[in-house]
Amino acid sequence: MAHPLREAAAISGVGETAYTRGTTKSALALQLEASLAAIADAGLSPRDIDGVVPYFPGGGIAEDFIANLGLPDLRLSLFVPMGGATCVAAIQSAAMAVASGVCNHVLISVGRTGYSGARVSTRLQQFPQFALAAEFEAPIGMFAPAQLYAQGARRHMELYGTTARHFAEIAVVTRRHAILNGNVVMNKPLTVEEHHASRMIADPFRLFDCSLESDGGAAIIVSRADRARDLKKPLVTIMGVAEGHPESPASIAQRPDLLEFGLVKSAPRAYAMAGVGPKDIDVAEIYDCFTFTVIRQLEILGFCKTGEGGPFIMDGRIGLGGDLPINTHGGLLSQGHVVGLNHAIELTRQLRGEAGRAQVKDAEVGLVTGYGDMGDGSIAILRRAA
Amino acid sequence: MSTAPVAAPAPERPLPVPTRESQPFWDGMREGRFLLQHCSACGKVRHYPRPVCPHCFSLESDFREAPTGGAIHAWTVCHHPFNFFFKAAAPYIVALVDMDAGVRVNAPLRGIAEADLRIGKRVRLGFEPVNKEVTLPFFVGD
Numbered sequence: 001m002a003h004p005l006r007e008a009a010a011i012s013g014v015g016e017t018a019y020t021r022g023t024t025k026s027a028l029a030l031q032l033e034a035s036l037a038a039i040a041d042a043g044l045s046p047r048d049i050d051g052v053v054p055y056f057p058g059g060g061i062a063e064d065f066i067a068n069l070g071l072p073d074l075r076l077s078l079f080v081p082m083g084g085a086t087c088v089a090a091i092q093s094a095a096m097a098v099a100s101g102v103c104n105h106v107l108i109s110v111g112r113t114g115y116s117g118a119r120v121s122t123r124l125q126q127f128p129q130f131a132l133a134a135e136f137e138a139p140i141g142m143f144a145p146a147q148l149y150a151q152g153a154r155r156h157m158e159l160y161g162t163t164a165r166h167f168a169e170i171a172v173v174t175r176r177h178a179i180l181n182g183n184v185v186m187n188k189p190l191t192v193e194e195h196h197a198s199r200m201i202a203d204p205f206r207l208f209d210c211s212l213e214s215d216g217g218a219a220i221i222v223s224r225a226d227r228a229r230d231l232k233k234p235l236v237t238i239m240g241v242a243e244g245h246p247e248s249p250a251s252i253a254q255r256p257d258l259l260e261f262g263l264v265k266s267a268p269r270a271y272a273m274a275g276v277g278p279k280d281i282d283v284a285e286i287y288d289c290f291t292f293t294v295i296r297q298l299e300i301l302g303f304c305k306t307g308e309g310g311p312f313i314m315d316g317r318i319g320l321g322g323d324l325p326i327n328t329h330g331g332l333l334s335q336g337h338v339v340g341l342n343h344a345i346e347l348t349r350q351l352r353g354e355a356g357r358a359q360v361k362d363a364e365v366g367l368v369t370g371y372g373d374m375g376d377g378s379i380a381i382l383r384r385a386a
Numbered sequence: 387m388s389t390a391p392v393a394a395p396a397p398e399r400p401l402p403v404p405t406r407e408s409q410p411f412w413d414g415m416r417e418g419r420f421l422l423q424h425c426s427a428c429g430k431v432r433h434y435p436r437p438v439c440p441h442c443f444s445l446e447s448d449f450r451e452a453p454t455g456g457a458i459h460a461w462t463v464c465h466h467p468f469n470f471f472f473k474a475a476a477p478y479i480v481a482l483v484d485m486d487a488g489v490r491v492n493a494p495l496r497g498i499a500e501a502d503l504r505i506g507k508r509v510r511l512g513f514e515p516v517n518k519e520v521t522l523p524f525f526v527g528d
Contacts, residue, residue: 121468138400150462203463
């Protein structure tokens with residue numbers, strides 16, 4: 001029997017602000033601007049929104065959405081506290097809300113002033129999930145994600161021979177895609193040599209292995225599939241969706257296998273729900289807080305075996321025109337950092353045929369992942385419904 | 387009102403704020419003893435300290451002195467000081483070590499060159515007092 005959530009919900013609207021380095025707007029204003037854009041994209045009125053899942057901490061809360069959008073009857077207000085895995089995990093929560101009949105249209109949104117406001121180390125102090133890192137690792141000089149995730153990347157290199165050249169390939173291909181998009185922070189070509197020459201942040205991560213600190217907002221609407229069918233845009237349904245939490249979720253250091261992310265648990269569930277496998281995926285938007293994180297997720301997702309991610313991504317495979325185009329919008333590495341909601345937006349546009357110069361020809365089924373909060377992993381598999 | 391430039395205050399070192407669960411660990415560090423939390427019911431070790439044994443769900447635990455040797459599991463070399471306190475020390479190696487005691491410890495590694503780092507290399511935990519209350523771990527080659 002098909003999973004009750006399979007294609008019960010759809011992504012009916014997507015919206016984003018300009019991605020910049022520098023803004024005078026608040027994170028809340030950016031979040032609301034993107035939300036209004038997503039609502040307009042769906043052909044809805046703000047009054048139609050009856051569920052909200054704002055990114056937390058940072059940006060607005062339910063009260064802000066009622067006050068600014070005049071929501072007449074908000075029926076559900078959720079936080080999904082999973083760091084970079086939040087936005088895609090929120091798609092599961094929203095799908096549950098609309099499939100069960102609690103809501104019709106759930107707004108998932110992010111507003112962030114990562115460049116003009118508080119930077120990453122300061123923001124993380126707000127996360128209860130980082131309390132262990134604050135107590136045991138910050139005092140010895142480890143707290144930023146670049147540092148905490150670097151040890152796993154180093155281990156992958158030592159065990160499997162993954163190299164900086166592989167990391168560079170992710171950065172360079174992602175930049176090439178960003179340039180096609182237009183709404184991006186990084187719009188100049190990047191070479192492998194420039195990647196290798198960029199300063200070391202936390203070995204093995206160089207500057208161009210790290211995602212951007214940027215300002216911007218992003219939003220999507222998850223609607224009940226039958227309601228979405230009558231809306232403005234081509235129907236993009238949620239075939240499979242799942243969140244996963246790793247062992248030792250608040251401490252990478254104590255995790256038995258540093259390379260076993262939450263995606264190890266969520267990916268098989270999402271594939272099973274969707275009734276598809278890696279071979280069916282036409283385009284993939286992979287959470288790219290760091291270049292290495294993409295390589296490891298491609299392994300976990302079953303596109304190649306563990307340890308083979310480095311060679312797998314070479315030779316044009318992940319670029320437009322390759323077997324598996326990834327991060328066709330420029331990702332967190334080159335477009336902007338709105339906690340990966342831009343990845344879900346891009347996948348929706350790809351499946352609608354709205355991806356412009358980065359359009360993957362005949363894209364019908366795609367997947368998007370979220371990764372964060374020390375290794376939580378979320379995934380959604382979307383389909384262009386006929 | 388003075389218009390003389392004011393020197394920026396020196397950045398503060400981030401320090402642990404012990405919890406009710408972790409206090410015995412930090413007390414041990416201050417005394418130069420590597421104390422780890424063990425379940426009083428099933429005897430299994432756990433780190434970082436927490437209220438419940440995830441193996442048998444016992445709420446009872448005690449802290450026992452553990453051996454300070456271990457083998458490198460992974461490492462990073464921190465170049466960019468995300469906290470400006472560490473600017474003077476950068477670049478510094480932080481080694482993640484599989485302790486013989488059965489848990490992992492993350493701490494600065496001293497006296498071993500980056501080029502000589504290997505998974506499995508033997509190290510030993512040392513104790514570095516940073517003030518009257520707090521002693522932090524570091525590693526040296528064994």
